[in-house]
Amino acid sequence: MTTELFDKVIDRTNTDSLKWDKYAGQNVLPMWVADMDFAVAEPIQKALVQRLAHPIYGYTPANDRLVSAIANHLKREYGWEIKHDWIVFLPGVVTGLSMSCRAFCQDNDRIMVNPPIYHHFYDSHEGKRQTLEKVHLHKVDGRWTYDIERMKSACAKDLSMIMMCSPHNPTGTVFTEQELRQVGDMCAQNDMTIVSDEIHCDLVIDGKSKHIPTAVACPEHADRIVTLMSASKTWNLAGLNISFAIISNSYMREQFVNTCQSVVPMTAPLALIATEAAYTSGEEWRQSLLTYLWDNYKKIETEIDTIPGLALEPLQATYLAWIDASGLGIDNVQGFFEEHGVGLSSGEQFGQPNYVRLNFACPASLLNDALQRIRAAVTTLKS
Ligand SMILES: Cc1ncc(COP(=O)(O)O)c(C=O)c1O
Numbered sequence: 001m002t003t004e005l006f007d008k009v010i011d012r013t014n015t016d017s018l019k020w021d022k023y024a025g026q027n028v029l030p031m032w033v034a035d036m037d038f039a040v041a042e043p044i045q046k047a048l049v050q051r052l053a054h055p056i057y058g059y060t061p062a063n064d065r066l067v068s069a070i071a072n073h074l075k076r077e078y079g080w081e082i083k084h085d086w087i088v089f090l091p092g093v094v095t096g097l098s099m100s101c102r103a104f105c106q107d108n109d110r111i112m113v114n115p116p117i118y119h120h121f122y123d124s125h126e127g128k129r130q131t132l133e134k135v136h137l138h139k140v141d142g143r144w145t146y147d148i149e150r151m152k153s154a155c156a157k158d159l160s161m162i163m164m165c166s167p168h169n170p171t172g173t174v175f176t177e178q179e180l181r182q183v184g185d186m187c188a189q190n191d192m193t194i195v196s197d198e199i200h201c202d203l204v205i206d207g208k209s210k211h212i213p214t215a216v217a218c219p220e221h222a223d224r225i226v227t228l229m230s231a232s233k234t235w236n237l238a239g240l241n242i243s244f245a246i247i248s249n250s251y252m253r254e255q256f257v258n259t260c261q262s263v264v265p266m267t268a269p270l271a272l273i274a275t276e277a278a279y280t281s282g283e284e285w286r287q288s289l290l291t292y293l294w295d296n297y298k299k300i301e302t303e304i305d306t307i308p309g310l311a312l313e314p315l316q317a318t319y320l321a322w323i324d325a326s327g328l329g330i331d332n333v334q335g336f337f338e339e340h341g342v343g344l345s346s347g348e349q350f351g352q353p354n355y356v357r358l359n360f361a362c363p364a365s366l367l368n369d370a371l372q373r374i375r376a377a378v379t380t381l382k383s
Contacts, residue, residue, distance in 0.1 A: 012037065022343060029341060029369060029370045037363065069280045088260070089244050097163060104193045107130075112159050148186065162195070170347075170357045180212060187224065193252075202234040214227065222249075230244065237278065304371075309328040311327065320358070345358075
């Protein structure tokens with residue numbers, strides 16, 4: 001499959017797009033929230049159209065075909081053999097984070113998170129019942145990773161859970177087996193539940209790194225792990241609202257399901273259909289996507305390297321470039337670039353104010369435009 005299909009600029013006006021409508025009527029390119037400006041893979045759209053042709057959209061549980069498609073994908077990609085009944089469907093990964101806090105934490109419990117991190121890691125706990133223990137990632141050989149010694153020290157405060165983001169948003173790190181095992185061992189030693197958000201697992205783009213599910217890296221600790229996944233980031237289905245938790249420990253799974261009862265809605269039939277098509281017929285499209293995204297990332301690298309005051313962080317996975325803008329010496333970096341026609345995500349949202357995050361899952365022509373605007377914006381600082 002050629003990557004040229006990703007070059008096509010698709011007008012998203014009049015689709016009520018969160019990403020594009022933020023700047024409706026303004027000359028600002030939206031490079032913020034994590035959805036892609038690419039059409040979904042053809043088999044996904046076909047499956048949806050076929051299902052839509054039947055005019056009844058009633059309550060629809062996940063069927064065996066979908067569950068098998070997920071299990072086969074996990075086996076093929078990660079060598080992970082799961083039992084079908086370990087899967088719990090949810091309308092979103094953020095729902096999975098929130099439900100985990102509610103199911104596995106008590107009053108006054110402490111939960112570890114590792115900033116900078118996707119902003120919902122800061123608000124998924126029950127603010128009045130649990131507190132967050134923030135242990136920042138640190139940079140080793142130019143790559144953001146866990147500061148395991150500081151994490152172990154923090155465990156002295158009697159933590160009950162960690163929420164991991166693997167691969168990591170916004171730094172783009174793919175954690176190694178050794179890094180994951182260190183975290184797994186630390187959690188086992190301190191009797192902590194592990195919630196591993198792996199929504200970006202199928203988006204390793206550097207052609208070298210390999211995502212390893214935390215439960216695969218630490219099989220001996222699998223009975224304390226909740227894995228959260230979805231086809232939504234990789235196959236651009238975010239608006240369909242679907243994800244799933246994989247929980248091998250039957251006691252934990254029951255606690256989790258009971259917590260969701262009467263609160264979390266069933267997933268929608270269209271979301272189930274799209275997910276099945278993604279895992280069964282979306283692989284060729286995904287491979288082309290990964291190539292295209294890596295080319296886009298390389299463009300950003302080439303440009304940003306020559307813009308004074310900006311430094312691009314090396315990235316292994318995701319379509320979200322993490323850019324250090326501290327060299328610009330301005331307070332509101334996001335606002336500055338927005339004024340100059342590029343809508344980025346503010347680093348502050350993730351816990352690192354001098355950074356911005358650029359979503360590069362868009363046609364190369366749009367990305368080039370955004371990069372030229374960024375260059376022009378920085379040039380104004382000199383004059
Ligand atoms: C790490 C991470 N988790 C969860 C989500 C959102 O997942 P959902 O829309 O399924 O709640 C995102 C979206 O960008 C993300 O980056």
